[in-house]
Amino acid sequence: MRTPPRFDRGHTDDLMTFLTSSPSPYHAVASAAERLEKAGFRQVSETDAWDGSLGGKYVLRGGAIIAWYVPEGATPHTPFRIVGAHTDSPNLRVKPRPDSGAHGWRQVAVEIYGGPLLNSWLDRDLGLAGRLSLRDGTSRLVNVDRPLLRVPQLAIHLDRSVTSEGLKLDKQRHLQPVWGLGDDVSDGDLIAFLEEELGLPSGEVTGWDLMTHSIEPPAYLGRDKELLAGPRMDNLLSVHAGTAALASVATSGDELPHIPVLAAFDHEENGSQSDTGADGPLLGGVLERSVFARGGSYEDRARAFAGTVCLSSDTGHAVHPNYAERHDPTHHPRADAGPILKVNVNNRYATDGSGRAVFAAACEKAGVPFQTFVSNNSMPCGTTIGPITAARHGIRTVDIGVAILSMHSARELCGAKDPYLLANALVAFLEG
Template identity: 35%
Template sequence: MKATSLNSQLFSYLGKATTPFHAVKEICLILQNSGFSCIDEKEEWDIQPGKPYYFIRDGGSVIAFNIGKKNDTSFRILGAHSDSPCLQIKPHADLYEKSYHRVGVEVYGGALLSSWFDRELSIAGRVIFQTKKNEIVTELVDFNKAAAIIPSVALHLDRKANTEKSLNPQTDITPLIGLTGDPQPRLTEQVTEWINAQHGEKVVNEILSFDLFLYDYHKPCYAGMNNDFILSGRLDNLLSSFLAATATASADRNNSFLFICNNHEEVGSNTSSGAQGNMLLSLFERIYPDNEKRYRVLANSFFISVDNAHAIHPNHPEKHDPSHEIFLNRGPVLKINASHKYASTASSNAVFKYLCLEAGVPVQEFVMRNDLQSGSTIGPMTAAKLGLKTVDIGAATLAMHSVREMTGSRDPHLLFLVLQHFLLCDNLPEIQSK
C-alpha cells in the first residue's frame, strides 16, 4: 500500500474515531471487510484454525485473533490502545450562570489543558437509554459540530496570562455550550433529540447513563509547505491502533496472530477492559485450556506494543537526551527505559531491529532524560501478566497529549511496513545463546 493511500485511510479513521467506542467500531469494520467473524465472550466458542475472529469488551476494547492453519505454537501479537487524553462530561453536567449554559467536565488522562482553549469542540460517546418499548439500549452519539468552546480570559483582564498562567481544572476548563433559555436547556435533552433524529422517531424514553467526551472538531490534515507533517486530534494512540488493525487485516492466516486494542491506558489500565484486566489472558485460557500447551505458546510468542514516541522539539531540544534525539519521518522508534516503564529488552530490541532491516525501514532509539519521568504503555503490564517477550515501539510525535498532535507524513507508512512484515514474514528471528 502506498503512503498516500494509507494516510488517506488514516485520515478517514481519525475523523470517525472520536471516542474509544467509535474507534472500536471503525476497527471492527476494518476487520469485517477482511473476513473476520464477530464472536461473543458470553457464548460458547467453536474456533477453527485459519478462520479469524474478533470480540469486543465493554464497547471500548477489542481483540482480533487467528489460530494458524500451519503454525499454532506461537503468536505474533500487536497491541495498542483506543483512548486519548480528553475532557469527559460529568453525570450531572448542566451549569447555569450569567445567562450561559456550561457543562461540567473531568480531565481524562494527562491532557495538555492549555491546548483546549478557543477551539471548536464537539461532543461524542455512548449513551445507554430506556426505549419506548422498555428495552435498554446502548447507542453511539457524535454531534459532529462545533458544539462547545472554552473561551480564554482576554489579556486585558489577565495581564499575567503570558507569563504566570496556571490552570485550575475545576474552574478554568468548563466548556460553554450555549445560552440559557426558558425553560433552561439540558444536555440530556439535546442528546435525546439527536438520537431520536437518527431514528426518525421518538425512541428514547429515558437516558440512564452515558460516557460523553469533548473532542477537537477539526479534521486531520497535512501541514507544512511540503506536506511534511500530519496534524490531528487523538494521534496518541489512534495512529497505532489504525496501523495495527490494518496490518492485522492482511496477516497470513497460516500463522497464529493477534491484535489487542485496550481502553483506559491513559488512566492506568486498571479496568476489566484495560491492559491490567484479564481480557487477553482469558482469551488464551479459552483457546488453550491445557496449561502446558498454553504456557509453551506464550513462551514462544512475541508482542509488539505500539504507542507514540516523543520527537525532539525544535524550540526545546534541551528537553531530550542529546544522544537519543528522535526525528519525524525517519522511521519507527524503539522505546527504552532502565526502570522498565517500557517493556523493551536487549533481546526484544534486537528482534525488532532485525524486522526493520528485513523490511528496509530505518529505526530510531528513544531514552528519556535522567531528570525527567518517563510515561508508560500497555507493554510492561501485558508482558508481566502473560510472560510475553515484548518490545515497545511507536511513531515519532510532537505535541503529545495536546488536543491536536503532530507526526511526520511518512511515519505512518514506515511503521506500517514493519508491522505488516512482522505478521507476514515466514519466520521470526531467534536469538541463539553462545
C-alpha cells in the same frame, strides 16, 4: 528477499479517515471492527461457546478490541504475535450531572480525563461523542461532529500577568465549556438534546460515557505536505496501523508460523486498571480461550505464551526544535525517520536486548529504518501498556511507536511517512 512494502501514502490518507471517524474509544473499536470485517473477520461473543475454526475473529468489550487470525497448520500451542495499543486519549469528559451554568451562560460539567495539555482545549470548537446506554440494556454510539461546545479563554485585559507568568488553569473552575445562553439550567437538557439527535424517545437514555473532541479534521501540513496534524494520534495512529497490518497478513495467503493478534485497550491514559484496560483480564482470557477452543490444555497454553512476543505500539517524543535540551543529547528521534524503539532500564518501557533484536529483524525484513528513544536522565519518562502486558501475562514485550510533537494536545503532529513505515514494520513482525 525483502518483503515488498504493503503500505504507502494511501495508508496515511486512510489514517486521517480513521481519526475523523473515531472521536471516542467506542467509535475507534467500531471503526477497527468494520475494517476487519471487510478482511473476513467475524465477531464472537464472550458469552457464547467458542470453536477452534480457522480464520479471523474478534471480541469487542466497551472501548477495547482483541482480534486474532488462526492460520492453516496452527496447533493449540502455536505462539502468538501481538500488536498492542490503546484506544483512549486525554480529553474532557461529561460528568454524571452534565447540566450547569452561571451568569446567563449554559455550560456542560466536565471532568479531566488523563493528562491533557489543558491550554490546547481553549478557544477550540468542540463536538461531543461517546456511548449512550438505553433503558432496554442496549447501547448506541453518538457523535455530534459540529461546533457544539467551547471553553472560552479569559481575555488578556482581565489577566495581564499571563504574558509574564504563563497561563494558569484551575481544572475545576476554568475548563467548563459553554454551549448556550440562559438562566434556567435544568437537569436533563444535554441528554435530552442527544436523544433528539438520535431520534430516541424522551427518557430512553439512562447512562452515558461522553467526551469532547476537536472538530477540526486531520490535515497535511507544511510547504511539501510532509507533516500530518490531527487529533488522537496518541494512540489511534497505532490502533489503525495494527488493524491494517492484521488485515493484511490475514488476507495475504502466506504461511504464518504464529497466530497474529491485535490488542487495543481502553484506559491506558489513567493507569489501565479496568475490565477493558491492559491491566485487566481481557487479553489473557481471550488468548487462553483461543487455545482451549482448539483443543488445547493448560500445558499448551503455557507453551504458547512462552513463545509469544508483543509489540506495544504507542506514540513517543520526537526531538522538539524549540526544547532540544529536554531530550537525551544522544537520542534525538526525528519525524519521518521510521518508528522508534523505546528503552528505559527502570522498566517504564518493557524493551530489553532480545526484544530489540525481534524489532530490528522485522524492520530489516520490511526495509523500514528505525530509531531509539531514551529519556533525559533528569526527566522521568511516561509508561505504556508494555510493562503491564509483560508482567501480567509473562509475555516478552517490546515498546515501540511513532515519534510525534504536541503529545496529549487536542491536536498532535507527526511526519506523514511514519504511519505507513510503522504499519509495514508491523506486517513483517506479524508474519514472523
